[in-house]
Amino acid sequence: MSTLHHPVEAMPADMRDSVTTPSAARVYDWYLGGAHNWEIDRAFGQRVVEIVPGMKAYCRANRRFLNRVVRYALDSGIRQFLDLGSGLPTVGNVHEVAELHWSSAPEARDPGDTRVVYVDNDPVVQSLGGLILDREGDPRRHRALRADPIADPGGMWALLADTGVLRLDEPICMLMLSMLHFSKDAVGPHGALDTLRERLPSGSLLAVSHWTTSDATEQEQEENRRLVEAYEQSTHPGQLRSHAEIQAFFGDFEMLEPGLVYAPQWRPDGQEEFTGDPERSRMLAGLASKP
Secondary structure, eight states: OOOOOSOGGGSOHHHHHHHHSOOHHHHHHHHTTOSOOOHHHHHHHHHHHHHSTTHHHHHHHHHHHHHHHHHHHHHTTOOEEEEETOOOSOSSOHHHHHHHHHHHSTTOOOGGGOEEEEEESOHHHHHHHHHHHHHHSOTTTEEEEEOOTTTOHHHHHHHHHHHOOSOTTSOOEEEEETOGGGSOGGGOHHHHHHHHHHHSOTTOEEEEEEEBOTTOOHHHHHHHHHHHHHHTTSSSOOOOBOHHHHHGGGTTSEEOTTOSEEGGGSSOOSOOOOOSOGGGGOEEEEEEEOO
């Protein structure tokens, strides 16, 4: 569904492109069972599921990783979250997970202690995200920004500072989940990560999940090839990477146990829905701390 009612031709050019082309963020929302996607996204998502039949299960495993990371960060004393390439803040989003965990903790902490900023470069996603947060969140503690943390990490950080939502001198849990495989090497993700890691205060956490080519069977290799080819027709074409290539995104941060592993293997809590061999979940995931 869409909450936008303006004719496509009346929209700014960049928004028209997002409306008339399948959006990786809105397609991901469809994979997760969300309602904030359009027919063009659903048709594209169905085509991808025909290429990779387990896609929805892989995305749910990635979402469960998000859930565990947020809870780990809170239990470690971190109250601030920066969700980059967030997509739409729906279906088990960061601030919902944080507030549910915080309010249900034995000490019954005040969920008003948590702050979340979502960042995405898709103009429609940012617009819809802002409307959703205005309706379901707390504008003082939750914000949706339109920015590109890969193309312009410094500019994104300046916008973040302007919001005043996060205290940039205190530890932040920065999430880049199912995002970096939409950044080809040619656009400079490694340099952007260098900048962002440097900006994070000491004690911050960096969470990354990324579709991998490691351990792929012959059939999965063919699916990967067709998947990359399909996403060339979306708003965010991408690049799949090996374990070593994904590990490099953490730089000199200290990897937390169990390291960079398949998403269902990262600190399982007994609520994991993925029941197959973890190596078949296709997504590597890890969490690291800034010294």
